[in-house]
Amino acid sequence: xxxxxxxxxxxxxxxxxxxxxxxxxxxxxxxxxxxxxxxxxxxxxxxxxxxxxxxxxxxxxxxxxxxxxxxxxxxxxxxxxxxxxxxxxxxxxxxxxxxxxxxxxxxxxxxxxxxxxxxxxxxxxxxxxxxxxxxxxxxxxxxxxxxxxxxxxxxxxxxxxxxxxxxxxxxxxxxxxxxxxxxxxxxxxxxxxxxxxxxxxxxxxxxxxxxxxxxxxxxxxxxxxxxxxxxxxxxxxxxxxxxxxxxxxxxxxxxxxx
Amino acid sequence: xxxxxxxxxxxxxxxxxxxxxxxxxxxxxxxxxxxxxxxxxxxxxxxxxxxxxxxxxxxxxxxxxxxxxxxxxxxxxxxxxxxxxxxxxxxxxxxxxxxxxxxxxxxxxxxxxxxxxxxxxxxxxxxxxxxxxxxxxxxxxxxxxxxxxxxxxxxxxxxxxxxxxxxxxxxxxxxxxxxxxxxxxxxxxxxxxxxxxxxxxxxxxxxxxxxxxxxxxxxxxxxxxxxxxxxxxxxxxxxxxxxxxxxxxxxxxxxxxxxxxxxxxxxxxxxxxxxxxxxxxxxxxxxxxxxxxxxxxxxxxxxxxxxxxxxxxx
Numbered sequence: 001x002x003x004x005x006x007x008x009x010x011x012x013x014x015x016x017x018x019x020x021x022x023x024x025x026x027x028x029x030x031x032x033x034x035x036x037x038x039x040x041x042x043x044x045x046x047x048x049x050x051x052x053x054x055x056x057x058x059x060x061x062x063x064x065x066x067x068x069x070x071x072x073x074x075x076x077x078x079x080x081x082x083x084x085x086x087x088x089x090x091x092x093x094x095x096x097x098x099x100x101x102x103x104x105x106x107x108x109x110x111x112x113x114x115x116x117x118x119x120x121x122x123x124x125x126x127x128x129x130x131x132x133x134x135x136x137x138x139x140x141x142x143x144x145x146x147x148x149x150x151x152x153x154x155x156x157x158x159x160x161x162x163x164x165x166x167x168x169x170x171x172x173x174x175x176x177x178x179x180x181x182x183x184x185x186x187x188x189x190x191x192x193x194x195x196x197x198x199x200x201x202x203x204x205x206x207x208x209x210x211x212x213x214x215x216x217x218x219x220x221x222x223x224x225x226x227x228x229x230x231x232x233x234x235x236x237x238x239x240x241x242x243x244x245x246x247x248x249x250x251x252x253x254x255x256x257x258x
Numbered sequence: 259x260x261x262x263x264x265x266x267x268x269x270x271x272x273x274x275x276x277x278x279x280x281x282x283x284x285x286x287x288x289x290x291x292x293x294x295x296x297x298x299x300x301x302x303x304x305x306x307x308x309x310x311x312x313x314x315x316x317x318x319x320x321x322x323x324x325x326x327x328x329x330x331x332x333x334x335x336x337x338x339x340x341x342x343x344x345x346x347x348x349x350x351x352x353x354x355x356x357x358x359x360x361x362x363x364x365x366x367x368x369x370x371x372x373x374x375x376x377x378x379x380x381x382x383x384x385x386x387x388x389x390x391x392x393x394x395x396x397x398x399x400x401x402x403x404x405x406x407x408x409x410x411x412x413x414x415x416x417x418x419x420x421x422x423x424x425x426x427x428x429x430x431x432x433x434x435x436x437x438x439x440x441x442x443x444x445x446x447x448x449x450x451x452x453x454x455x456x457x458x459x460x461x462x463x464x465x466x467x468x469x470x471x472x473x474x475x476x477x478x479x480x481x482x483x484x485x486x487x488x489x490x491x492x493x494x495x496x497x498x499x500x501x502x503x504x505x506x507x508x509x510x511x512x513x514x515x516x517x518x519x520x521x522x523x524x525x526x527x528x529x530x531x532x533x534x535x536x537x538x539x540x541x542x543x544x545x546x547x548x549x550x551x552x553x554x555x556x557x558x559x560x561x562x563x564x565x566x567x568x569x570x571x572x
Contacts, residue, residue, distance in 0.1 A: 024270050079500055081507030081517050129316050137314035163497035165504060167517035175496035200496040202318065202525070204518060214318035215525060217496065221311050 074159025085166030114148030149184035193225035319522030355567025367475035392513035409514030419454035430484035
C-alpha cells in the first residue's frame, strides 16, 4: 500500500501514516457521541421543567400586589314572591366586587406568594361563613399551601350570573354563580398548576345593609404541579357539583404577569 | 493515483463536517428548548396528571334541630266565601323535624281526626283560630306531639295544584293501586309523573285503603319526599332555589318565617339525601266518637322525635 507523500497538497493537518480515514471516523463518532450526550443531558436535566427557567425563578421572590383579575357580569335576573323586583346596577356591582375580592385574596395572592391567605375576607363573608371558610373548608376555599406560581398566571373567569329573590318589593337574597379557571407554572417539574373553581354564593344584607356571602357551595379541582396523589382534600360536607351552567357570554381572560 | 486519497478526505470533510455541526446544533437547541419551557402537550396527547377534587358547602340558617308544620287544607279559595263546602280544615297535617347537623329529617304524618288538646279534631284549629289560625293550629299540634313548632306553611287545593304545575310536576312511585272516584285518583302501582291535578288526587285519596286516612297521611308524606327528590334531580343551585322558593312563596301562607329564611331552609332541605328522611304516621287508635287518640306506641316515638328531630329507634 502506498503512503501519501507529505507536501502542500495535504495542508497543515497532514495525517500520520495510514491514519486519515480512521481519524475522520473518530471525529465523526466523537461528534455524534457529543451530540447524543448533549441531548440526553437536556432530557434529563431540563425535561419537564416548568416554563420559568431557574434564572427567572430566583428573580421572582415576592408576589406582586395588585394582580388584576377581570370579573364581569353575566345574566342578572330576579324572581319574587310578591311584586316584581329589579336588581339595581349598584347591587350587581357590589356582588361583582365581592367575587373579585374573593378570587383575588383567596386564590391569586396566595398562589403568587405561596404563603397563607392574609387578606381581609370579612368584607366578603358574614361571620358564620367566614369561620367556616377559614376553618373546616379552608383547604378547599383558599388556594394556599400549593406550589407558588412563578410565571404568568392565566385566569379565565366566566361571567358572574346573579339571581335575586324578592319579597314585598325588596330584594332579600342574591345568588352569584361563577367559574374561575387558573393556570400557572411553578418550580415543580411536570404540568403547570391548574385550578378550576365552580362557586355558588348566597348573599344577604347585613345589619348595615352591605351584602355579604352567607352560604357557599364550591367545587374545586386542582391538578399539575406535582400534587401528591395521596393527598385528597377533605370536605365535611357535600361535593355535589352544581348543575348550573355558566353564562353564555364569553369568558374573560386575564393574564396576570408576575 | 496519488491525489485520490486527498480528494476523498476533502469529500469526507464536506459531508461529515456539516453533519457533525448539525447534530451538535440540534442537541444544543433541544437542550435550550427543554430547559427553557415546559413542553405543552399536542392536541390528543396523553399526559400523566394528578387531580385533586374537593367540595365545600356552608348553609346559613338554623344549625340546631327545628320543627316545622306543613298543612294542606281543603279550601277551594283563599276567600272563605268562595269555598262554602270546606272552610279550610287541615286535612293534611305533617310535622317536619329537621336536623341540620345530621343532614337528616323526619316527616311525622298526623291523621286529621287526631284529637287536639281541647277535644276537637286536630284539623279544626286552623279554622277556629280565625286570623291567627296558623298559630293556633301550630299550638294544638305542638301540644299533641310535644315538639315546638318554629314555623307553619299552609297551602290550599288550588295553590297546591298550581305550585306542582309550576315546579314541573312530581315523579313518584305509586305504592299501591288507587281507585277512588271521590278524589279522582285512579293509579296503578309503579313510577309515574304527576302534574298538579293528579298530585292533588293522589294526596286526597283515602277511600282506596282499608285504614283510610292513615294511608292517605302516609301517601302525603311520600309525595313530599318524591317532590324533594324530583327537585334534586333537576338541580339545586342557589339560583334554582331562588326560583323554587319564589314559586313556593306565591302559593303558600307562612307563619313564623320570612321568605329569606325560607330560602335558607329550602337550601338545607334540598341538600338532604332522601334516604336520610323517614316518613312515619303517628300511631293512633279509636277515641271518643270519630276522634282518634295517640296509641301506646306513640309516646316512645314522639320522645325519639322530639329530642333531635330524627327517629333513631323507630
